[in-house]
Amino acid sequence: YLCAADAGGHLVSYIQSNYEGFGSGIVVPGMGIAMQNRGAGFVLEKGHANEYAPGKRPYHTIIPAFLTKDGSPLAAFGVMGGPMQPQGHIQVVIRIVDQKLNPQSALDAPRWQLMDDGTIALEQGFPAATAEGLRARGHTVKVCTDDSVFFGGAQMAMRHGSVYIGASDPRRDGQAAGF
Numbered sequence: 001y002l003c004a005a006d007a008g009g010h011l012v013s014y015i016q017s018n019y020e021g022f023g024s025g026i027v028v029p030g031m032g033i034a035m036q037n038r039g040a041g042f043v044l045e046k047g048h049a050n051e052y053a054p055g056k057r058p059y060h061t062i063i064p065a066f067l068t069k070d071g072s073p074l075a076a077f078g079v080m081g082g083p084m085q086p087q088g089h090i091q092v093v094i095r096i097v098d099q100k101l102n103p104q105s106a107l108d109a110p111r112w113q114l115m116d117d118g119t120i121a122l123e124q125g126f127p128a129a130t131a132e133g134l135r136a137r138g139h140t141v142k143v144c145t146d147d148s149v150f151f152g153g154a155q156m157a158m159r160h161g162s163v164y165i166g167a168s169d170p171r172r173d174g175q176a177a178g179f
Contacts, residue, residue, distance in 0.1 A: 081152030103167035
């Protein structure tokens with residue numbers, strides 16, 4: 001994922017992914033460009049939401065994000081991590097818009113993830129009362145004390161008046177840089 005901002009007020013939010021196993025394994029002759037394999041998201045099961053059919057697109061998580069405020073660009077950001085991406089995006093937006101956190105604090109904050117089996121995985125850093133409250137409501141909760149669940153990795157560039165604030169998620173390699 002890459003985001004950038006310039007002095008003219010332009011923001012870019014860009015994500016590139018070849019998907020699983022570095023893509024399809026097909027490289028464009030003479031170009032060195034590896035083709036993606038997002039078609040792997042299709043299934044052959046009749047009636048399935050991702051059933052292979054004309055005009056359909058498979059489920060995928062290439063979702064570079066962008067926030068505006070009063071019709072003007074506010075922030076470009078993205079959370080990488082497969083099924084964690086949409087879940088991470090909403091958590092970052094809530095922390096920026098509702099909780100009024102600065103970009104770095106929004107990316108640093110602990111995340112949750114709804115797993116395929118319905119378990120709610122909580123990253124270290126949530127108060128114990130959060131897990132207890134979820135369990136009291138009937139949820140299966142896993143408090144992650146290791147790296148067994150990936151909670152995504154994010155980057156952000158956000159306008160603050162006439163300057164930009166860059167943020168980089170500590171969960172992944174990356175950096176925020178300005179010049």
